[in-house]
Amino acid sequence: MGARDTLTDDQVDEAAYRDRATIILDGVAQRAREVLRKAGIPLNIFFVVPAAGDAILTLGAAVNQEKWQEIRSAVSSIVRRSVGLEPAQCRQVICAIDRSDDSRC
Numbered sequence: 001m002g003a004r005d006t007l008t009d010d011q012v013d014e015a016a017y018r019d020r021a022t023i024i025l026d027g028v029a030q031r032a033r034e035v036l037r038k039a040g041i042p043l044n045i046f047f048v049v050p051a052a053g054d055a056i057l058t059l060g061a062a063v064n065q066e067k068w069q070e071i072r073s074a075v076s077s078i079v080r081r082s083v084g085l086e087p088a089q090c091r092q093v094i095c096a097i098d099r100s101d102d103s104r105c
Contacts, residue, residue, distance in 0.1 A: 017056045017085060018049050018051075018056055018057075020084065021056055021057045021082075024082055025049065025057075027082070028057075029045075031078050032045060032074075036074055041074065043067075044061070045060065045061040045075070046060045047059055057079055057083060058093075059079070068092065072092075
């Protein structure tokens, strides 16, 4: 029995969605950049397709809460339609880097 045989249907679906997200990632990023530019939101965002977990695609941006809501509104529908997840869930993840030791990432 291979590793794939032991996966649940949800895990197989998640893997298929991740594969699709990986294939179309450049196009999703380009459309998101265009939508944000038209909305007057001049900033860089990044996308990550995680290898595991329940997230299919992660969107990142260094912004405050108010700006995040604007970005989420503008970009989430592009991601959902492109990957084929309707409806999809969005959730905020707060991240930080401590550079107190002056090290570089």
